[in-house]
Amino acid sequence: MRPALALLLLASLACADDTAWPTVTNEAKPWTRWWWLGSGVDAKNLTSELESFSKAGLGGVEICPIYGAKGYEDRDLPFLSDKWTAAYAHTAKEAARLGMGVDLTTGTGWPFGGPWVEEKDASASLENIKAKAEGGKPFSLALPKGKVEALSAWPDQGEPVDLTSQVKDGKLEWTPPAGNWRIHGLVTKHAIQKVKRAAPGGAGWVLDPFSPAAIESYLKPFSAALDRPDVPEPRAHFHDSFEYYGAEWTDDLLAQFEKLRGYDLRSQLPAFHGEGDAETIARVRADYRETLSDLHREYLAKWHDWAKERGSLTRNQAHGSPGNLLDHYAVADIPETEIFRHVDEAQIPMLQFASSAAHVTGKKLVSAETFTWLGEHFQVTPAQLKEAADFVWLGGVNHIFFHGIPYSPEDAPWPGWLFYASTHMGPNGGLWKDLPAFTAYMTRVQSVLQSGKPDAEVLLYFPIHDIWSDGSEGLPLFTMHNQDKWLQPTEFYQAAMDLWKAGIPCDFVSDRMLDDIKVEDAQLISGKARYRELLIPPCRHLPDSTAKRIEALQQQGAIIKLLSRQSFGGSSRAPGMPAGARLPSIPRADPGDAKSAAVKDGTACEEALASLGIRFIRRTLDDGHAYFLVNSSGKPVDAKIKLARSHQSAVLLDPMTGKSGVAETKDGIRLVLALGESRIIRTYSNKQAEGPRWTDPEPAGTPIALTGMWKVNFLDGGPALPAAFETSALGSWTNQAGDAYQNFSGTALYRLEFDLQEKTPALLDLGEVDHTAKVRINGKDAGTCWAPPHRLDVRDLLVTGKNVLEVEVTNLAANRIADLDRRKVPWKAFHEINFVNIDYKNFDASGWKPLPSGLLGPVTLVPVK
Template identity: 40%
Template sequence: MGSAVTELDITRQLEQMAKAGLGGVHVIPIYGVKGAEKQAIPFLSARWLAVFAHTIREANRLGMGVDLSTGTGWPFGGPNVTPEMGAQQWKQEGSTLVGVPTRQRVKRAAPGGEGLVVDPFDRQPLLRYLARFDSALARLPQRPRALYNDSYEVYGANWTARFPEQFRQRRGYDLLTRLRDFTDTTNVPGATAVRRDYHETVADLLRDEFTAVWTDWARQRGYQTRNQAHGSPGNLLDLYALADIPETESFGSSRFPIPGLRVDENYEVDRFGTPHPLAMKFASSAAHLLGKPLVSSETTTWLADHFKVSLSQIKPQIDELFTAGINHIFYHGTTYSPPGHDWPGQLFYASTNYGPSSHNWPFLPLLNQYVTRCQTRLQGSRPDNDLLVYFPIHELWARRSPSAGGVHLLEVHHVDRWLLPMPFGKFCDSLRVAGYSFDYVSDALLDSLTVGPGGLLKMPGGTYKVLTVPPANFLPERTRQRLAQLAAQGAQIVYNANLTTLGTLPIRREGWAAQGLSFIRKRVGAATTRYFVANLGNQFREGWVRLSANGQVMRYDPLTDQTTYPVRQSTASTAAVWLRLPPGQSCFLTLTATTTVGNKVVANPQAGTAAFTLSQPWRVQFGHGVPALRSTHTLPNLVSWTNLADSAGYFWGQVRYSATFDLPQGWQPGQAQRLNLGDVREVAEVRLNGRPIGTAWCLPYELTLPAELLKAKGNQLEIDVTNLSANYMRLRDGQKPDWKIFQDINIVDIRYRPFDATRWQPVPSGLLGPVTVGTR
C-alpha cells in the first residue's frame, strides 16, 4: 500500500512467507494508507528501486521467486501516458469516424503510478509507456522472474488512431465505405459481416500491437511474462498463447454441491458470476498446445467476505483449477503490513486475505503442502488429451455486444453470458461431464498443427486424435481451407459432433466422470498415465472406477502424502480400481507397466467395520483467543460454541473438546479406524490418548486413528478447534472502526458497500459433529 515499505520488514515478511511454504511473491503496488503519505515511496523512484532490489535479493536467498506488474494497480497506464497515448473510443462525425479519449485512469494506482490508461491497440503508445521501465529496471542488480499483465479492464476502448488504416490492410476494404452497415442496429444484410470484420480487427490489434509487443519487449530484457487475457475483446487462445505463463482467474465461489461446503450468502452471483472450468481451459489449452510448462491462476478472489474465508472453502476451488489444467497457483492475496499496525493490519479491499493477520495463517502451511505436492506432479507431467475442439469466435463477433464500447469482452466471471449459451460451450460442457479430455484450438493455432502417422494431430505440446468443429454459422474461408488441408493429410475432423458421434471414434472416455468426479489425465514419459481426480460433487463416495488406461495402479493422497495400492481388476486394455473418494477429497492415480509391486486383490472391497457415533457428553474448554474467555462447559450434544454465552458469540480463538470412548463390543484393537469429525468450524487439531494424530482442515474432515494408539476401552479424544475471525470482527468493528484507513476504495464488503461487521450475525463455531469412528 503506497509502496510504504522498509528493507528490514520486507525481510521479515519474506521469511514468514517462506516458513509458511510459499514459493514466491508477486509485487503489485497499490494505493496508500491515510496518514502514512510521508512514508509512501513513488513508483520506480530511486528509493523504490532500492527496496525492490532488496526484495529480489532476499527472495533469492530464501529460494523464492519474485514477479512484478508492469505498472501499478491495473491496467497498464501511468503518469507518462499523455492524452494522445490514452485509450480511445470511436465517435461518428458525419460520414466519418473519429477517436475520442475514454479518459480512463489506472485503477487502484500507487503513488507515482497514477495516470491515464494506455491505448491497447497501438504499439507506439505502448512502447513509449514501456520506455519508463527500460530506464528504471535496467538498474536492478537482479531481475524479477516475470512481468505481469492483469485482467483486461480497459472499459469502453474500441478505437485507435490507426484503426482505419489497419482495418483496410487486414480486411481488404475501407470501413468508412460501410459506415451504415457498421452502425446498423437492425441487422440489415451486410451488417453482420462488417461487425465480424470490425471485431476481428480489434482482436488482431490487441494481439499484434499490444500483447505481442509487450511480450517481445519483456523477453528481450530477460523476463518471462504472465498474462491474464480474459476480459478482453480478443481471441483468448491467441493472447494466452503469446505468454510464457498464461494465467486465468478464479473469482467468487463455484457453488460445489459438496456436503458441508459453505458459500457466502451475500455474494451476488447475478452481479459477479461464478468460476467455471470451461473458462479456465482457455489458458490451459494454450499452454497444452504449445508445450508451456506453467499455466497459472489468480486464485480465490472474493471467495467470501473478509474474515469469513476458511481453508475448507479454498481447497475445492484449487482442485477445480487443477482439473482444468492449471498447475501454478497464485493466491489472491496478501497485503504488506508494518509490524506495528494493529490487527487486522493493512488489507486490500478484495478478499481473500492470505497474510499473517488472517485466521488461516497458522494453518496455511498445511494448504501449501497440499498445493506443492499436487503442483510437483502436475508440472512434472504433460497433458494426455485426445480431442481438439475448434473455438468459433466469429459466432460471437456476429452478434451485437452489450458491453461498454460495443465489443465482446470475453470475461471469466460471466461465462453464462457468452460462453455457455454458445453451441461450442454447450458441446464442451457435455464433453466435460461425459468424461472426455480435450483442449480448445483457435483459427490461428490451426496453422501450427501438423499431421503425423495414423492421422495424429501434432502440436509442440502433444498429439491429438480427433479435431471437432461445433455447429457454426460463420466459419472463415481461410479456416475452411485449413481444415480441408488437414483432412486431406489424414487428420480425422468431425463437424457438428455430438456425444453419440464421439462414441464411435477412437478416443478415450472416462465414464466415471458422469458420477460427478472431475479429473485431468496426464502422461509421464512414454509408459505412465497419471490422473488427478477430485470429487467436487455429491454423487460418488466409493465404487469401481474403470480407467481408460491399464497397468499397475498406485494411489497417492496429496493431503496425507501417503501412497497405497488400491484393489484392482483389469482387462486387456483397461484397469478398474476400487476407489473411495468422498465428496471433497482428491487423489492421484498413476498407472505404470511395472510389476514390482502388485495391487491388492480382496474378495469384498467394501468389507470393514460400520461407523459408530460418539454420543457421550463432551467437555468444552475455552482456550487462548480474543476476547479472553476461560469458561468450561459440558455438552450432551455438540452445538456451536456461540450458543454457550453472549460473549462466546464474539470469541475468536481455540476451544478444546474432550471425550472418552470405548470400542464397540466385538471390535479389537490392532486395526486403524477412520475418524470423521462431521461439521467443523473451521480447523481441528486432534490427539488420541495424548498423541497428536493430525489436523483436519478441509472436507470431509477425516483423520486416521492409528491402530497402535487405539485401546479397547477408555480412549481419550481431544480436539482443539480454531474458528474464523469474523465473530471477533463483529466486536472489533464496533469498538474501533478506525482501522479502516485506506485510500481509494478503502475497505468494502462482498457487495462493494462500506464495510460494517457490526451488522453480522454470529458465525457458527466449533465442533458441530456428528463425530464417528469406523472403517466404512
C-alpha cells in the first residue's frame, strides 16, 4: 500500500464516529400504497407525484388499481392493457431515476381475481346436506344448486349407501330399505364472489384460494403484460389480506384430503356434520381445516415461485386465512401485517405472527399496512401516527407502508381524488406539508431495525391444532378483527403476553418450522436467529410428528420446557384412534407463568426496561446490539437502566431529532424520556464507542414565558386566506371572529419578538400545537415539531438582546372539508363505495365543530445547564 493511501486510511479510521446512523436505503424509508383510481393516470402526473413523494421522504410505492372517479371515465386505462402497462413502465423507470422502489398488486382491488377467471377456477362455497329418511317410504329432497360432491345414506347399523346416482334434475328421489336412515351430502358452487373495489378491466370472479392450478392460470395475463418490451419487473408483487369470503371448497379437495390426512372424508360425513362422539367430530373437522390450510399455502407458493422466476419478491398479508398464519406468512419474501382503527398493546401477539415468520425463516423485512382507519377522515393527528408507527415496530415490523395516498391529477379540484378509508397521507390530507419530518423519523428507526439480525430469547410453539379442533362447524377465519375470539382466549396468547410484559422477547414457531430448526451449543438455530429455549404452551392436540420432533431437539441438546403439568396428547390421523401420551421427559412448569418458566435455571434473561413500562425490540449486530424503545409507562421516565445484553460501551440516538452521542454507562445507562418518547440504544460488545458525548438537558431555573404581541399571517391553504391578526393571548385561530378562520385549513406564520438580557442556554417548549410546527429563531432553522413533546434545543440560536421567533403552524384538513359539506359542494364523486365514514356510512362533515388549530402554547424557554 502506498504511504499516502495508508495515512488516509488511518486518518479515516481515527475519525470514525460510532454514533452515526446507519446508511439510508430506499427500503429504510417509509413506502405508501398508491391507489390508481380508474387507472386514470398519465405520464406527466405520474412523474409529478413521484417527485413529490421523493421530496417528502418516501422510499417507494405499491400500485393498487381500484375503481375510478366520476367525470373522469375518459381517462380510465383498462387493467393490463397496452396503455396501462406503458403507464406502469413509465412509473417504474421514473421511480428508479428517483432512487425509489415499486411494488405491484397482483390484481386490482382485492382479493385476487379478474375477468379472465373462469367459473371453474373461481372460489367455491360448500353446503352441507343433512336429512332423515324412513325405510320403505319414498324420500324426496330438493338439493341446492351446485355440484353434488358426496351424497350417502347411513343406517343405524351397517354400511352407508351411495345416493349420487339417485339424483336427477337437482332432486334426490329414493326409497330406502327398512330401518332409519340419515342422509349426508356435500354440494359445492363456484363463482360466489366478485373482486372488491375492482379497477376498470379488473372486474370479475374471485380466484379459488385453495387451488394451485387455478393461480397458475390466473398469473398468465400478468406474465404477458410484464413480458412486453421495456417493462421492468416490480420489486415485489403484493397479495392483500385473505378476504375470499365464503370460500370453503376446491375441486381437488377430496383427493388431497385423502392424500394428506390418510382417509376418505366421505367415510366420515356424519362426524363432519357433527354426529357421533366429540373427539371424532373435532378430529375430522380439524383435518378438513388443515387440508385447506395446506392447499392455500401451496397456492401462495405457486405465486411466490412465479414472482421469483421473474426476479421479483413477494409481500403477503396472511391474516384472514383459515390456516396456520405462521406458515402462510412465511411463504412470502416480505411477510406483511396490518393495524386497523386503534392501537392496543393487546394486539402485539397478532403482529408477531408476521415478524416471527420472517425471523424464524431468515427474511430481512417485515412490512405493515399502517394507519388504516386510525381515525375519522381528516382528523387523524400526527401524534396518533407516531404512536401507531412505534407500535408496529415494537411488534417486529421494520418496513412500513402508509395506507395511503391516492393518485390525483393536478386539474382535480381540491381535495382531489380520494380513497374511501382514512388515513389520508397525501398532499390534500392535511399532513403533507411537514411530512418530511415524520418520514425522517421513520427512516432513522427503520435503518436501525433493518440492521443486524433479530434477537429474541424464546421460541414459543403455536398450537394451531387446538384452534382447529374446537369441534365447531365451518371454516374459521383468523382475521385482525376477530382475534379477541380465536387468539386472545388461548393459553398460547397468555404466554406470549406474559413474556412481552416481562421484557423477554420471543418469536412464534409452527409445526412445519420446527422441522428446519437446528441445535448448536444448546441453542435453537433458525434462519439468522438464535434462541435459548423452546416453550410449549398447554395444548390438547399435539401432532405425533411434532412430538417426535420436539423430543429429537431435546436429545440434540435444546432446552425445552412445557407450560403444563399434564401429559400431552399425540394426535394420530385416523379418526377414532386413541391419542398417546407424548413428551414424557420434557420438564414441566405451571401453565399460567410463562415468565418464570422462561427464566428458570437462568435460561432466558429479562430486560429491566419492562419494569419501567418501557417497551422495546432488540436486534443483534456484528459487534453489539440495537434497542428501539418507547416510553409506554404513562409518565415521564428518568432512570438508569442496565441491559440484559452485556456491552463495553453504548450510544444513545434520538430518532425524532437525529441527535446521537456516546452514553455514560457507569452504574447503567441513563434514560430521560417524555411520555410516548422513543429512543435507540446501540451497544458495542468489545470496544469503547468514539464520537460526541450524549447529554440530557438539565433544567437550570424557572421556565421563561415568551409573552408579547404575536403577529399571525396566513401563508397558504383554503378555502381562502383569512386576514392577518395580532394577539397577546395564544389560542386556536378558529376562535377569531368570522367563518374564514373556522373553515381554514393550511399554514399560518406566528411571529414574536422578545428580548433576552443575556444569552441563555435553553429549550424552546411550544406547549400545545395543532398540529405541526416549523420553527425558526433569528432566521435560522430550529427544527420541525411533528408530535409531542413540542420541544426543541435552541441553545445555539438565541442571542443577547432582541430575538425573533417564527413558527409556521399547519393544521389538519378537517375544517375545510366541513366547510365543503356545509356548502354542499359535490366533492365526493367516486364510483362503487364512493366515500364513507369510519362506520361505513355516508360521509357528512357538515356538523363537525371546528378542530382547534394553530399555536396554542404556552410558549416558554426552559433554561438548561
